[in-house]
Amino acid sequence: MTAPLSSRASSGVAAVIVAAGKGLRAGGEVPKQFAMFRGKPLVRHSAQALAAVGVAPIVVAIPEGWDAVAQQALAGIAAVRLVQGGATRRQSVALALEALAPDQPECVLIHDAARPDLPQAVVARLIEALAGQAGSIPVLPVVDSVVRGRDGMRDAAVSRDGLYRVQTPQAFRFDAILAAHRAWDDAADAGDDAEVAEAAGLAVALVQGDERLRKVTFAEDFEETPVSERYPRTGMGFDVHRLAEGEDLWLCGVKVPHHMGLAGHSDADVAIHALVDAILGAIGEGDIGDHFPPSDPKWKGASSDRFLAHAVALARRGGFGIGNVDVTIICEAPKIGPHKQAMRVRLGEIMGIPADLVSVKATTTERLGLTGRGEGIAAQAVATLVPRFEEIEQ
Template sequence: MTFSAIVVAAGTGSRAGGDKQWRTLAGKPVLRWSVEALLQAGAEVVVVTAPGDGERAAEALSGLTGWRSVDGGATRADSVRNGLAALDGPDNQVVMIHDAARPGLSPAVIGRLLTALDGADGALPALPVADTLKRGVGGDVAGTVDRADLWRAQTPQAFRLGRLRAAWANWPDDQTPTDDCAVVERDGGRIVLVDGEARLMKLTYPEDFEMAEALMATRMQTRPVQTRVGMGFDAHRWGSGTSVWLCGVEIPHDQTLIGHSDADAGLHALTDAILGAIGEGDIGDHFPPTEPQWKGAPSDVFLKHAAGLVTARGGRVVHVDVTLICERPKVKPHRQAMRERLAEILDLPLDAVSVKATTTEAMGFTGRGEGLAAQAVATVEVRVSAR
């Protein structure tokens, strides 16, 4: 079933230490967990971010399709309204409103919500209150609250698009709802409960991340690991200069490589190899040479970005192999420093990094001393959803 979903990610998360939706949880950003779950369930997803955070969302959700972002407002209610305004489906279209701070969303919860919405105006996952509840006044217990029929509400909360819009239109401007179901409740709507899940906990305080990390890491371990290999190639012309950057190491030389950035062909080839392993295009897609901000930029920025995309998918780079093709400079005296630098950038053990050099026996553009070439292979492991 196709439906729409709004993921609210515009809050500051101050109680959790700030920016909790962008923090890494079990190998990928908190926001990505929920968006992936909704996309896999068939949703059209609108991510509501704070103004100016669209690029952060694009980085966190790199490689995913079927989503778009809009700017949020001053309050959560304003952000939900902005998300609703971005949807153009019919009135009977199902829409789910979800908090990015609840990364443990499962297909089972989504399925229960879709089923429960038949014959109701709204549905939400919830857990019965298990703890004894006390009312406190000034630090003293003022009474015990009967917990019978009390539930802990979670998200996503599901509605028909037209019904939710009508309820919001009738909501008083001087009041702030605690959740979206409260808006439909006040408008006379019938809300039904479905079974929630403990792992759908909300990340509110710093200590919540430790618990969520354990829960999500266990969830990741149940997904199969896929090994992928990517290849990269790069070449640059020689020009006048006094040094050259190769594999993150500056080498004194009577020439330099010409390029928009620092022209480190080794890092460029390796960046493309990692991007290729996860189907993320090439270095020019992420760092266009037409953009002045990358002029003279150190190429380790590009490599760290590519490795970060692997991490965001819950994966890791496990091995890299770079071959430099040139007559000069001599690479062997610097090869160990290059391996150490690559190991540092990628957080790999030294024996998982290889740097080699060869010549073309005076043939071709490298043999004639016109330029230098590099090729690279990267092996990555990513966890994939079962199909």
């Protein structure tokens, strides 16, 4: 039985991502590898996919002058290193391989940043093929009829027998492909790394590719990412519940000792309810009552962490992560200070973000109003959502 990819990848498989081109055919103000695609920069998709299965290090070849943009696009992916690319794709790969040389990985995957959807099964097949060959590449058979054209007219049919479409990543034994690039004539260019390998006398195996590895090339390929998904969003929430005898007091998912608790259909965690409304407001998904109506008996006594997890999941499905949240609890009693850190940690656990992205504060109304008279507790919250590539990763 083949070992799981993660265990094999963590023992000697590195990667190169080629992201040093200008991407002019895609238009836009930045090279296409840094343009937003499905909620995050194009290059981040494949970097995350490789890091997720233990491939490390991952050297990304970038164009000169784009360091700051590349760092932001790849922030939080610990395995990533940046190197300035060359004038051609082959030169960029060669420079990235040289940057990997001190690590001496056993194998290396060489991938185009413009292919964001990277199935784990393809990577597994490529690495498996290296057991018997110096290189392996993913391919798909040509299924359409092929013709040769001349001056805009059909010239002659070409047999598609034995023809394949070549994809990336391409996998090689590291020492072999590094030597092949060092031996390559710099006056010539290469269509891909398999060509470099074959010029050095290396055998390259063909493995089954995947239609998901399609290349993002033109402006229309980015049209599925709406402008609304490229910028941060902010939402605000407010809630209030009355204090009652015989109820537990839950605030920010923490049970706080007090002689009274908050009354409500669920556990009446007023702070979480305000935060849920802030997140829902940021993504235009109504309010907590729309999703968890108090008239529905199944929510009676429900833990409010379920409501918060639901709101965060909706945001993520929409292409957004939690940038940071700020919750203010308004009451005369109990004292919130001793519990603030536990509240920050608990909210972070529910939302799947570090506690340092969560703020919990408390204030009073100087004994004015229902909170000042000790009749209830109010809370307000602000949530900032960011496109998923900017979300802080644990």
